[in-house]
Amino acid sequence: MEPEIQIQGLSKTFGKSSRNDKALKNIDLSIESGEMVALIGPSGSGKSTLLRHLAGLSCGDSDSGEIRVLGQSVQCNGRLCSDARKIRARIGYIFQQFNLVGRMKVMTNVLTGTLGRVPGWRGCLGLFNAEERALALKCLNRVGMDAWANHRASCLSGGQQQRVAIARTLTQKAEVILADEPIASLDPESARRVMEILSDINSVDGRTVVVTLHQVDYAREFCRRAVALKAGEVVFDGPSEELTPSLLASIYGTTSFDVDGEPVKRRNTREPAKGFALAPAS
Numbered sequence: 001m002e003p004e005i006q007i008q009g010l011s012k013t014f015g016k017s018s019r020n021d022k023a024l025k026n027i028d029l030s031i032e033s034g035e036m037v038a039l040i041g042p043s044g045s046g047k048s049t050l051l052r053h054l055a056g057l058s059c060g061d062s063d064s065g066e067i068r069v070l071g072q073s074v075q076c077n078g079r080l081c082s083d084a085r086k087i088r089a090r091i092g093y094i095f096q097q098f099n100l101v102g103r104m105k106v107m108t109n110v111l112t113g114t115l116g117r118v119p120g121w122r123g124c125l126g127l128f129n130a131e132e133r134a135l136a137l138k139c140l141n142r143v144g145m146d147a148w149a150n151h152r153a154s155c156l157s158g159g160q161q162q163r164v165a166i167a168r169t170l171t172q173k174a175e176v177i178l179a180d181e182p183i184a185s186l187d188p189e190s191a192r193r194v195m196e197i198l199s200d201i202n203s204v205d206g207r208t209v210v211v212t213l214h215q216v217d218y219a220r221e222f223c224r225r226a227v228a229l230k231a232g233e234v235v236f237d238g239p240s241e242e243l244t245p246s247l248l249a250s251i252y253g254t255t256s257f258d259v260d261g262e263p264v265k266r267r268n269t270r271e272p273a274k275g276f277a278l279a280p281a282s
């Protein structure tokens with residue numbers, strides 16, 4: 001059976017960069033249905049760029065190969081396929097900054113997840129039927145946000161907004177979830193809650209989840225497989241438990257990681273050890 005996500009020979013050059021400045025360099029990657037994969041790597045290594053290509057939000061170089069998702073071609077040789085919009089409707093995308101409309105109610109934001117299915121005129125007028133509203137409420141309940149359905153999205157904390165964004169992808173009935181640094185701007189408790197919800201969607205609903213993370217400890221805890229990028233190339237692809245301190249040091253360019261995958265120098269700070277972002281050694 002074809003993998004749920006298949007990337008062959010993907011390269012990306014922004015602007016007129018020379019070949020050495022490619023953001024993605026000849027990436028080959030396959031992800032099976034039901035996997036939860038962490039995309040890790042230092043800042044600027046190409047994680048977000050790769051995720052955007054999977055969703056058809058960016059196109060690769062003209063000599064790139066093909067990206068297939070859910071058995072359909074998203075882009076080929078740097079051009080979006082004519083069916084890309086249909087595939088996008090089956091892909092949920094979670095952004096670091098949530099992408100909710102602050103002045104709209106939480107419920108309305110979540111109902112926008114149905115827009116790929118409802119007739120355009122109904123969507124434009126916000127005329128959602130009882131079944132769609134019941135689904136949206138059920139999805140909000142799943143992420144523990146149903147009590148906030150009638151509040152404006154702008155009233156919510158970052159962690160709450162991210163949970164609403166996840167409820168929107170559930171309402172969308174997305175078959176693949178791509179989450180681009182979904183916890184990067186959250187406090188540790190909210191971050192853990194968001195990762196638990198994504199993990200639950202993966203294990204209970206069997207949805208494929210690809211999540212970019214700066215926190216290696218979360219990658220190891222929630223994702224069985226990790227793919228590490230460095231300067232636009234895949235430098236590791238395997239079980240996240242195999243991310244040893246020396247491997248992490250070579251990926252991130254830092255000199256010392258402990259057995260939890262954390263830079264040793266952070267151990268002595270007063271902050272809790274779990275869930276902080278990694279930064280290259282100065």
Ligand SMILES: Nc1ncnc2c1ncn2[C@@H]1O[C@H](COP(=O)(O)OP(=O)(O)OP(=O)(O)O)[C@@H](O)[C@H]1O
Binds near residue numbers: 014044
């Ligand atoms: N729109 C753009 N125009 C020009 N260069 C870009 C653009 N988007 C990304 N890049 C470059 O592509 C490279 C990869 O960026 P990308 O955002 O994918 O990295 P990342 O691993 O997600 O980083 P971070 O963890 O900091 O978000 C970087 O060198 C970045 O400057």
